[in-house]
Amino acid sequence: MKIASIVGARPQFVKLAPFSKKIREKNHEIIIHTGQHYDVNMSASFFKELDIPNPDYHLEIGSDTHAKQTGKMLAELEDVFVKEQPELVVVFGDTNSTLAGALAAAKLHIPILHIEAGLRSFNRRMPEEINRVATDHISSFLYAPTEAAMINLSKEGLEDISYLTGDIMVDSLKLALEKSKGRELVNEKMGLNKEEYYLLTLHRPQNVDNYEYLSNLLKKMNKLDLPVIFPVHPRTRKILRDYAPNTLDETYPAIRFIEPVGYLDFINLQANSKAVVTDSGGIQKEAYILKRPCVTVRTETEWIETVNSGWNKLLAPDSEDFIEQIIEHRPLNEYHDLFGQNVAAKMSEIIDSMELKF
């Protein structure tokens, strides 16, 4: 079967790696990179470290407003689909690249497979929520990572096209851990002992787009009992550069601001941290799989089972006792497999048995 996989943003490269490897055993895959993320450490480094084949098409769309970015992707993707005539278009997650890939395919009557379907934050102010809901409802096949996602899809009348596959990031993480064997531990390279630092990531518009809000959050993180390692997402970097050029180290001495790191180093930084503080979707899952306590600086999450398990805690950035809540967060020892195993193989088997019709 000829399959076109559409990616564009960092978490999609992580998800593509094990999927692509598996489906290439029996199918002809082409990879289309929209160019939503383009810094070397947000894109090319993932292809290199995870041995993802070079994209067959790189659309180089870059950054813009939602409508302009998504619109440009739509137009370019249509041209590629018309030329390549894929039998199946695969989209991952909930970014603008996901929605553009699905919409361009739907208009050409090409069946769509959505990986990471059924996630809901029930917050329509998040661009991702719009992207996921719209993508699920124009797809032909939905791969749900969790039981909760299956329930959401069923409530929306989509159960007939939904499959509980588990989460592809389980396989991504396994791949990273295998590739990391024998590699120097990045925390040691940075002079950080195991479980003697926090790892922080922030990139959600509601947390980072307003500098005052972001700086209040960072002021609180600066008061934690251990150093905070903060690989800064480019969205966040832009705000910090605009409002606080050259003063970060002075203002927040306990926070180490670094560039985004490669996937293997990031997994290692998570695995050896005391706890992870984040607003990322993927990192909430990775922290759980790596058995690290996680604090999610949001008021809701799509990955509700990680919260119900006690390993992940939702914490509003403006909470009075923000610092204490992080320091005192200790999950119970109880641990269940929430995200499945050998997920790419399951996904590939379902593809083999698909009856492709739009």
Ligand code: UD1
């Ligand atoms: C996007 C996704 C989000 C996902 C995140 C993963 C949408 C609507 N959002 O958010 O769901 O969680 O990726 O990281 O699709 N920039 C650079 N270099 C880059 C990429 C971005 O400098 O390589 C800067 C630009 O100033 C850009 C800003 O970051 O305007 C935001 O990038 P964008 O892709 O629009 O959204 P993200 O916040 O990255």
Ligand code: UDP
């Ligand atoms: N990640 C990385 N380096 C970093 C920060 C994150 O490799 O400096 C990886 C992380 O391990 C996870 C993915 O990027 O697999 C998460 O991406 P992000 O938080 O940007 O997006 P989200 O998952 O929220 O959509």
